[in-house]
Amino acid sequence: MIALPIAAGALGQGERGPYVPAEPLPARGRLTPVLRYLVAGKPYLFVGETNAILALDSVSDDLVAELGRDDATDDAALAAVAASHGRDAARSAFRELALERVVLPPGMSAVPRELGEPPRFPLKSVVLNLAQGCNLSCSYCFADEGLYHDKTYGMMDSATARSGIDMAFEEGEGHVHVTFFGGEPTMNWPVLVDAVRYGEALALEKSRTIDFSVTTNGALLTDERIAFLASHRVGVSVSLDGPPDLNDRHRAMKGGRGSSDIVLPRIRRLLELHQSRPIGVRVTLAAGNTDVERIFDYMLDLGFYEVGFAPVTSARADLQLPAAELLAILDGFRRLADRTMSAAREGRFLGFSNLVNTWQELHEGKIKSHGCGAGIGLLSVGSQGGLYLCHRFTGSEEHGFGSLEAGIDQAARADFLKAAHVAHKDPCQTCWLKHTCAGGCYHEAWERQGSALAPNAHYCDYMRDWMELALATYTELAEHHPAFIERHLATRVRKK
Amino acid sequence: MTQRHTRRINKPGEPGPELPPNGADEVIPLADDPLLGGALQLIGCTTVFEPGWETDGWAGMTSLCRPMQRDVYGCSADCWWPAQVPDELSNYQGWSEQCGNVEKDWSKLNFVGE
Numbered sequence: 203m204i205a206l207p208i209a210a211g212a213l214g215q216g217e218r219g220p221y222v223p224a225e226p227l228p229a230r231g232r233l234t235p236v237l238r239y240l241v242a243g244k245p246y247l248f249v250g251e252t253n254a255i256l257a258l259d260s261v262s263d264d265l266v267a268e269l270g271r272d273d274a275t276d277d278a279a280l281a282a283v284a285a286s287h288g289r290d291a292a293r294s295a296f297r298e299l300a301l302e303r304v305v306l307p308p309g310m311s312a313v314p315r316e317l318g319e320p321p322r323f324p325l326k327s328v329v330l331n332l333a334q335g336c337n338l339s340c341s342y343c344f345a346d347e348g349l350y351h352d353k354t355y356g357m358m359d360s361a362t363a364r365s366g367i368d369m370a371f372e373e374g375e376g377h378v379h380v381t382f383f384g385g386e387p388t389m390n391w392p393v394l395v396d397a398v399r400y401g402e403a404l405a406l407e408k409s410r411t412i413d414f415s416v417t418t419n420g421a422l423l424t425d426e427r428i429a430f431l432a433s434h435r436v437g438v439s440v441s442l443d444g445p446p447d448l449n450d451r452h453r454a455m456k457g458g459r460g461s462s463d464i465v466l467p468r469i470r471r472l473l474e475l476h477q478s479r480p481i482g483v484r485v486t487l488a489a490g491n492t493d494v495e496r497i498f499d500y501m502l503d504l505g506f507y508e509v510g511f512a513p514v515t516s517a518r519a520d521l522q523l524p525a526a527e528l529l530a531i532l533d534g535f536r537r538l539a540d541r542t543m544s545a546a547r548e549g550r551f552l553g554f555s556n557l558v559n560t561w562q563e564l565h566e567g568k569i570k571s572h573g574c575g576a577g578i579g580l581l582s583v584g585s586q587g588g589l590y591l592c593h594r595f596t597g598s599e600e601h602g603f604g605s606l607e608a609g610i611d612q613a614a615r616a617d618f619l620k621a622a623h624v625a626h627k628d629p630c631q632t633c634w635l636k637h638t639c640a641g642g643c644y645h646e647a648w649e650r651q652g653s654a655l656a657p658n659a660h661y662c663d664y665m666r667d668w669m670e671l672a673l674a675t676y677t678e679l680a681e682h683h684p685a686f687i688e689r690h691l692a693t694r695v696r697k698k
Numbered sequence: 699m700t701q702r703h704t705r706r707i708n709k710p711g712e713p714g715p716e717l718p719p720n721g722a723d724e725v726i727p728l729a730d731d732p733l734l735g736g737a738l739q740l741i742g743c744t745t746v747f748e749p750g751w752e753t754d755g756w757a758g759m760t761s762l763c764r765p766m767q768r769d770v771y772g773c774s775a776d777c778w779w780p781a782q783v784p785d786e787l788s789n790y791q792g793w794s795e796q797c798g799n800v801e802k803d804w805s806k807l808n809f810v811g812e
Contacts, residue, residue, distance in 0.1 A: 246707075255708045262703035295703035302704060567709045680707045 222651065224629035224659030231274030232306050234313050235634040238266060239670060241677045248673055250634035251303040251313060253567045255677060261287045262295040269305060276305070312632075315625040316571075323619070325373040326579035329593040330366050332358045332393055333385035334585045338419055338461050341452045342488045342514045342521045356585040357390045363397040365606045366583040367412075371404060373610060378405065382416040383582070383593045389422065398434050415439060417484070419453070420469045421461065432476040440469055440483045440506070444497035452488050452521075473505035480507035482555060487531055488514040488521045494534035498554065508553035511535075515594075515646045522650075528664050536671060543675050546686045558690070560672040561679070563638070565691045570640045571624050577603070577615055591618070591654070594645035601644075601654065627657040639665050 227235065235250035238258075245263040247256045258266065261283065268279035276296070283292040299305050306313065334356045336343070370378045380401060382394055398414055405412040415437035431438060442465065443449040450460025473481060483506040485497055494511055501509045513528070514521050523531070538554045545552040572578060576592035583589060584596045587606040595601035603618075604611035624630050624640040633639075641647070642658035642665070650660055658665075679686055796806035 247704075253708075254706050254710070257705040257707055259703045265703075291703070298702070298704045302706075565708055677707065 222659040224627075224657045224662055226629040227632045227634075229311065229632055230270045231272055232269040232276055232279065233266065233274075234303055234306055235632050235636060236266070236304055237634045237670065237673070238263075238270075239674060239677075241674055241681070246673075246677050247304065248634060248669075249302055249304055250636050250638075253564075253569050253637055254302055255564065255567075255673065255680070256302060256304075257681070259295075261291045262299060265292065265295050265299060266304065269299075276308070315631065323578045323615070324375045325370055325581060326377070326575070327379040327381065328366055328370040329381045329383045329580065329582040330358060330363055330387075330397065331384060331583060331585050331593065331596050332363065332382050332387040332390040332397075334597070335389065336384060336386045336419075337389060337421055337456070338386070339454055339456050339458075340486075341454070342486060342516050342518075358393055358583075358585040360393050360396045360400075362583070362585070362587045362606060363393050364400050365587070367397060367401045367404060369583075369606060369610075371408060371410065376410065378410060378412045380412065380414050381593070382414065384417075386419055386422065387416055388418050388427065391422070391427065395430060398430075398436065402434070413437070417441065419461070420465045420472060423468045423472055425471060425475065428472050428475045431472075432478050435478045437479045438472065438476060438481050440472070440481065441486070442469065442483050442501070443485050443491060444493075445500045448491055448493070448497065451491060452486070469504065482506060482508040482510060482553075485509065485511045486514050487511055487523060488516070489523055489527065492523070492527050492530040492534065494531055495537050498538055502553070506553070508555040508558070510555035510559075515643070515649050532664060532667055532671075535668065539671055539675055543678065546679060546683060546690075549683075549686060549689075551690050557672060557675065560669070561676045562691055564672060564676045565680075565687060569637045571637065572619065572622055573624075573640045573642045573644060576644060577618055577622070581610065591644060595648075595654075601648075622655055626655070629659065629662075630657050633662070633666075635665060635669055638669065 237248040237250075239246055239248070245258045245266075247258055247266060248254075249256065256262075264286065265279060265283045268274060268282045269276070271279075280292050280296055283295070287295075296305070367378075367380060370380060378401070380397070382397070384390075387394060394416070401412045401414065404410075413435065416431070417439045419441050430436075441453075443451070443453055446460060446462035446466070449462050453461045455461050455464065483501050483504075485494075485501070487494070497511075498509050511531070513523055513531070516522055535556065539557055542552045542554045542557055551558075574592075576595075580592060581589050581603060582591070582593040582596050583606065588597070589603045589605055589610060590596050590598060591601040591603065601618075602611075603615045622641075622644065624636055627641045630636045630639075630641055639658075641656075642661060644654040646661075647656045647658050648654040651658065794807055797803040
């Protein structure tokens with residue numbers, strides 16, 4: 203029995219960027235959404251329903267080709283393959299493909315939508331917005347220079363931060379993760395210090411574990427502060443866009459002057475003094491800033507362990523990446539992937555985060571029904587104690603889920619998760635990335651499509667190209683360099 | 699069954715926490731069932747003899763027809779499934795005439811005598 207949504211609630215409708223409708227991929231014969239690709243001349247299949255990666259033999263590969271014809275029927279495909287491989291081989295390959303959900307259920311021309319009720323969603327992570335306000339004024343900031351949707355400038359007080367940590371312990375199970383975010387969280391340093399000490403003491407008292415991370419532009423990091431972060435093993439993610447000529451285009455001080463002169467000496471000290479956890483850098487790619495290879499080399503030279511790239515999220519057309527620039531970025535990613543693979547073949551790790559994190563997801567074969575963990579394992583706490591879908595929606599009442607005082611609005615949270623299920627996103631139904639991308643980032647969709655619940659149509663092509671690259675490289679590793687996977691992917695166990 | 703024509707190279711996926719558990723042994727009061735809410739419509743799947751209850755369309759257990767309440771009409775009209783409800787296609791066409799809304803009018807469902 204199939205249940206189809208007639209109308210999903212259109213939460214978060216607003217006057218945002220122009221709506222781009224997503225194009226569904228054409229259905230292909232009797233196949234569920236799959237991607238067939240070759241690695242070293244051998245055929246593989248990525249199965250969109252299960253996120254399985256299958257190595258195919260010649261029988262199953264021929265069968266996939268037959269079943270993928272527009273006018274295919276199961277019987278005709280079986281007969282065609284039986285003619286060259288024999289009836290028994292064709293039938294057993296068909297059975298395997300059916301069990302792997304590569305073949306549509308008998309009598310159906312589309313995969314039934316699985317609409318799940320999110321049964322339980324314990325919190326794993328809270329984001330504390332210590333400071334709604336920032337010492338920089340980056341042109342592309344989704345937080346509107348830290349002020350966020352409610353446009354209030356505010357510092358979180360210690361009582362609110364402590365109460366956010368209390369909630370993380372109460373609403374979660376086991377390990378608690380706290381992220382300090384802003385604005386610029388180090389502008390509210392005393393509260394950060396108090397929150398770390400309070401969280402550690404609470405974890406000890408409850409026999410649970412806790413860890414912290416902070417996202418910072420680095421401008422306010424003194425040696426003393428760095429020593430505190432290092433001794434409490436606070437993970438640090440630095441926002442920096444590249445060498446000064448690139449970084450200063452968008453990342454400016456309040457007066458408009460580039461920020462590199464101020465931040466670089468402090469970032470160098472951070473990399474020198476903070477050795478207790480690897481330090482990563484987050485690069486925002488905005489219009490005109492596409493030379494990812496040059497940025498990557500610069501960051502590794504500075505001493506960062508991992509470099510992650512994220513395209514800008516902005517409703518402003520002059521900052522958005524035009525299609526040609528997205529392609530240029532993808533080309534750069536390809537060259538970085540080549541270098542990451544060359545290193546991996548020699549057993550070395552190159553910290554191209556985008557690729558390594560994607561490999562990790564492919565390796566785990568995790569099936570996603572939602573674009574990310576926002577609202578499921580993660581909630582954001584605003585500086586005044588409001589609870590929001592994620593840090594990017596801080597202060598947006600239409601994406602609010604209660605407050606620290608009143609508690610989590612579990613009904614609103616459940617409603618949102620139900621409406622945001624990938625089964626409600628029509629164009630995603632025929633895409634082989636339906637359980638990998640699941641429609642993508644809510645905030646990106648809200649900025650560009652006008653609704654947090656819309657699939658991110660403007661990234662479909664980019665996403666599929668990127669995932670083809672990730673699949674081909676992961677497959678080579680899994681088949682020919684399993685030791686690398688064992689060492690670098692299998693051991694990156696995420697704390698629950 | 700040993701697989702001979704396909705070989706999985708990544709880990710079998712664990713569904714995320716947000717996916718439903720196998721609903722077979724879950725009891726949901728009719729009124730609370732989100733799948734019976736106003737936003738959902740039933741369309742057919744088992745117009746011929748196909749799996750539905752014991753196994754799903756892929757011979758697995760993860761996509762069974764569930765919950766059973768939502769099959770009351772689906773299985774009697776376009777998806778005839780003899781074990782559950784009278785066959786509305788040919789033999790008991792008036793079976794649910796008086797029952798416009800299954801949540802409210804279920805008591806008006808007719809009995810099938812023979």
